[in-house]
Amino acid sequence: MKTPSAFYKPLAIGAPAPFRELPLSLERMIHFVPPHVEKMRAKVPDLIEKVDVVLGNLEDAIPADAKTDARRGFIQMATENDFGATGLWTRVNCLNSPWFLDDLLEIVPAVGDKLDVVMLPKVEGAWDIHYLDQLLAQLEARAGISKPIMIHAILETAEGVKNVEQIAAASPRMHGMSLGPADLAASRGMKTTRVGGGHPDYMVLSDEAEGVTRTAFQQDLWHYTVGKMVDACLSYGLKPFYGPFGDFSDDAACESQFRNAFLMGCLGAWTLHPKQIEIAKRVFSPDPGEVSFAKKILDAMPDGTGAVMIDGKMQDDATWKQAKVIVDLAKLVSSKDASLAEIYNL
CATH class of the missing domain: 3.20.20.60 (Phosphoenolpyruvate-binding domains)
Structure with a gap:
């Protein structure tokens, strides 16, 4: 196991440095x-x-x-x-x-x-x-x-x-x-x-x-x-x-x-x-209905804290995180798929 200080160093002189975060790519x-x-x-x-x-x-x-x-x-x-x-x-x-x-x-x-x-x-x-x-x-x-x-x-x-x-x-x-x-x-x-x-x-x-x-x-x-x-x-x-x-x-x-x-x-x-x-x-690609509901959660809890009722269901910081996963994926899909971008309305 490489030490933390060496983990991101290239393994050959002249090789590019490794990514510290994966590139954001759609790979469905x-x-x-x-x-x-x-x-x-x-x-x-x-x-x-x-x-x-x-x-x-x-x-x-x-x-x-x-x-x-x-x-x-x-x-x-x-x-x-x-x-x-x-x-x-x-x-x-x-x-x-x-x-x-x-x-x-x-x-x-x-x-x-x-x-x-x-x-x-x-x-x-x-x-x-x-x-x-x-x-x-x-x-x-x-x-x-x-x-x-x-x-x-x-x-x-x-x-x-x-x-x-x-x-x-x-x-x-x-x-x-x-x-x-x-x-x-x-x-x-x-x-x-x-x-x-x-x-x-x-x-x-x-x-x-x-x-x-x-x-x-x-x-x-x-x-x-x-x-x-x-x-x-x-x-x-x-x-x-x-x-x-x-x-x-x-x-x-x-x-x-x-x-x-x-x-x-x-x-x-x-x-x-x-x-x-x-x-x-x-x-x-996330379901449009799921994306719409997830957007409601994010809009109702802009800072991701507290608790709200949406369509009769309680939402809190845990469901805010779930909603963010769906909306983030929908945004990534929208960046490549114009038809879904229109449906998602993002």
């Missing part, structure tokens, strides 16, 4: 693009207008014989497009793979200040973050990069979940974390082949009562892990995200899983299919 959906596919790269200019984050995926779902093409394709799509306020991320291969080092050595100098975040898979402890932190600093210094590249960790092993707090505290480069349910299920020995979402066998039964049919209630397999991740992230000022939902045929279940994550504190989710973009946009 992190949209995955397979950069080795030319027709998918061709869609990036249109995607930039539709999503909050474009991510070039180099890891899972990319065949081994296409890893080099994916890396080169990401560099091409990064250099050929102006991303403006839309984030540019890449998910590199995991640390123990034969491709990780070339991913960083080639991408960082080629893409430079355009690259906002490196998503690191299968993070198991602070040591993984420390290694990438040092490597990024060295590459930034050598390439003359002026803006620090942030790190986003994927929680997809049992050890990673166990060490989630140490991961969150590992570096000032830490941007946030995402839940990776498929690899995590395998790591835990869970008996499911689903990528996110619920399972019909994970349930509780209502109590037995004479003459009453017992009702089964399906539970959320990921509730504990999401809660633990959110607490770790928010304790250190990081951003928590839900990861992938793999059943593209079940939009309702996707929306339900995203909404559970949103209510628990997640700021966004991965979108793997174009139709999930609108789902994420709808879910991770």
